[in-house]
Amino acid sequence: MDMYLPDIPGMSSRPFGDENDYQAVADLVVAEARADGQDDAVVTAEDVETTYRNTEHMDLSRDFRFVEVDGAAVAYVTTRWWDEVEGPRIYRHMCKVAPQWRGRGIGTAMLEWARGHLAERAETHHTDRPRVYRTDVDQQGADGAVLLEAAGYRAIQHSAGLVRSNLDDIPQPPLPEGAEIRPVTADHLRAIYEADIEASRDHWGFSEPTEKDWQAFLEFPYRDESLWKVAWHGNRVIGQVRSFINEVENRQNDRKRGWTEFISTARDWRGRGMATALICASMRELKARGMEQAALGVHVENPHGAYRLYQGLGFEVDSFGTIYEKPFDPPTQAV
Numbered sequence: 001m002d003m004y005l006p007d008i009p010g011m012s013s014r015p016f017g018d019e020n021d022y023q024a025v026a027d028l029v030v031a032e033a034r035a036d037g038q039d040d041a042v043v044t045a046e047d048v049e050t051t052y053r054n055t056e057h058m059d060l061s062r063d064f065r066f067v068e069v070d071g072a073a074v075a076y077v078t079t080r081w082w083d084e085v086e087g088p089r090i091y092r093h094m095c096k097v098a099p100q101w102r103g104r105g106i107g108t109a110m111l112e113w114a115r116g117h118l119a120e121r122a123e124t125h126h127t128d129r130p131r132v133y134r135t136d137v138d139q140q141g142a143d144g145a146v147l148l149e150a151a152g153y154r155a156i157q158h159s160a161g162l163v164r165s166n167l168d169d170i171p172q173p174p175l176p177e178g179a180e181i182r183p184v185t186a187d188h189l190r191a192i193y194e195a196d197i198e199a200s201r202d203h204w205g206f207s208e209p210t211e212k213d214w215q216a217f218l219e220f221p222y223r224d225e226s227l228w229k230v231a232w233h234g235n236r237v238i239g240q241v242r243s244f245i246n247e248v249e250n251r252q253n254d255r256k257r258g259w260t261e262f263i264s265t266a267r268d269w270r271g272r273g274m275a276t277a278l279i280c281a282s283m284r285e286l287k288a289r290g291m292e293q294a295a296l297g298v299h300v301e302n303p304h305g306a307y308r309l310y311q312g313l314g315f316e317v318d319s320f321g322t323i324y325e326k327p328f329d330p331p332t333q334a335v
Helices: 021-035 045-053 106-122 142-150 186-199 211-219 247-253 274-288 306-312
Strands: 011-014 064-069 072-083 089-097 131-138 154-164 229-233 236-241 257-259 263-265 293-299 316-327
Touching (some): 021 045, 021 072, 021 089, 045 211, 064 106, 089 106, 106 131, 106 142, 142 316, 154 306, 186 236, 186 263, 229 274, 236 274, 293 306
Parallel strands (some): 257 293
Antiparallel strands (some): 011 064, 064 072, 072 089, 131 316, 229 236, 236 263
């Protein structure tokens, strides 16, 4: 469907083009994030390319639009869909607008295009599931929140970015009895991946993984198995923290931060201090590698108390985001 843009000289829209467009996407993501208070935001063209290549149900030639002024990208919108295992079919859209072009109707135009485009996609989908639109905004993205709420979206969940500003006084809690951390070898990767998937099945929004999810695991740009802390019981993976260091981000921000991310514990091993022990071991490893801070992201409403657990280990909220949802009601768009 067409995108009905504001009447601004030189403004037009187009689909995704070639590999040069990954940098344009990265630039827009960073510009918007920094305008919304995330002064340390860093995203590379390689990050974008890897993410898009391994995203299911998203065809860049069809499900993506740039907005340009005189040939320069000032905004973009992308769409995709998936099924939650015990939930609805999600039709997701994401818009980014360069700060200097906010407040001119571009966001409204992209939102209407996204909903209309997803409605067209849905016409070929046969499902008995409820269907919803979903997107998210950062805490500081007040313009986006106002736009969504005016369009009938409501906040349903929240996320947070947490930072431990130093790696001093890291506790040394023991692993649960019977668990041991082993160095990761290449033949462990599939077991580690599948254990993480299995541990996530009772988390909000879980969807069945696909081959692209496995490829995303393998192709994560900052993957370093020597940093991982993976707990085993016999031949079974029962807990993990797959830490990483983003050297590009650290150089651009002149800091030494590591990430204690991709945290999971097998359901029958929860409540025994597994996550605490692995996170602390991960922070000690990061410190040994010369890092001075640790960071992670969390689903605030995690039913297993992860948000409180991380705060108890010295992590403090650095950023906050809100997930918005709206029942599926294809828009009637007019010029």
